[in-house]
Amino acid sequence: MLLGLILLLFTLAGCLLFAFKPAWFPLAITAEALAWDRQFAWTLWITGIIFIAAQVLLSWTILRGRKRLLASPASGHRRLELTWLTATCALFITLSVLGSRGWAKIPNRTAGEETIEVDAHQFAWNFRYPGPDGRFGRTAIEFISDAGGNPVGIDPKDAAGKDDIVTASLRIPAQRNVLLLLHSRDVIHDFFVRELRTKQDIVPGIEIPLELHVDTPGTYEIACAELCGLGHSQMRSVLIVMPPEDYDRWKRR
Numbered sequence: 001m002l003l004g005l006i007l008l009l010f011t012l013a014g015c016l017l018f019a020f021k022p023a024w025f026p027l028a029i030t031a032e033a034l035a036w037d038r039q040f041a042w043t044l045w046i047t048g049i050i051f052i053a054a055q056v057l058l059s060w061t062i063l064r065g066r067k068r069l070l071a072s073p074a075s076g077h078r079r080l081e082l083t084w085l086t087a088t089c090a091l092f093i094t095l096s097v098l099g100s101r102g103w104a105k106i107p108n109r110t111a112g113e114e115t116i117e118v119d120a121h122q123f124a125w126n127f128r129y130p131g132p133d134g135r136f137g138r139t140a141i142e143f144i145s146d147a148g149g150n151p152v153g154i155d156p157k158d159a160a161g162k163d164d165i166v167t168a169s170l171r172i173p174a175q176r177n178v179l180l181l182l183h184s185r186d187v188i189h190d191f192f193v194r195e196l197r198t199k200q201d202i203v204p205g206i207e208i209p210l211e212l213h214v215d216t217p218g219t220y221e222i223a224c225a226e227l228c229g230l231g232h233s234q235m236r237s238v239l240i241v242m243p244p245e246d247y248d249r250w251k252r253r
């Protein structure tokens with residue numbers, strides 16, 4: 001009897017946590033992030049209703065039928081089990097297809113109005129803008145010098161690199177297509193901004209494009225979401241989404 005009551009109590013406590021949301025997602029700042037939240041809400045509602053129904057049924061069985069259960073050993077009900085199994089499969093496949101369609105809608109590999117390079121290394125972020133000429137300068141490993149102020153290794157002899165801007169925080173304009181080109185100097189890192197609901201691994205030796213179109217100006221944390229070494233927890237930066245005119249002014253400075 002106590003078990004049945006405890007089950008009901010835990011179910012109620014679980015529901016209250018979701019109803020009052022003492023800890024929940026931060027603001028969603030892109031259309032894709034909102035779609036992600038909608039998908040999450042669908043999954044949560046469907047699985048939540050099934051969870052509550054199953055727990056109540058289980059408690060009810062324990063509370064009402066415990067004498068009967070003890071008296072005769074229970075046997076299975078094949079048709080009911082098959083129905084339940086098929087329904088669960090159909091539900092999970094549907095949810096996963098819906099989710100992957102949402103994921104496929106996230107634009108990538110297309111040219112952005114602003115192209116910015118993201119350079120990750122143990123344990124910091126750098127961001128490079130092509131400057132007024134619109135071209136990134138050549139980079140090479142031998143020119144990388146954190147102490148010398150050249151963390152991405154721009155070739156000093158390449159004229160296209162003279163006006164490149166390298167920063168420690170990522171500034172992007174709101175309401176414009178931004179293409180991030182993700183690079184890693186050493187190990188696998190992961191570009192994660194909670195408000196974008198996006199995590200993208202950064203693999204050394206590969207340039208990984210990630211397109212953003214952020215609606216809401218503000219300052220958001222960038223974290224590395226790949227355990228990349230001892231200083232992993234300090235690998236943070238900020239994403240500053242600026243009104244487009246402020247961004248243009250900042251870039252011209």
Ligand SMILES: [Cu+2]
Nearest residue numbers: 189224228235
């Ligand atoms: Cu990292």
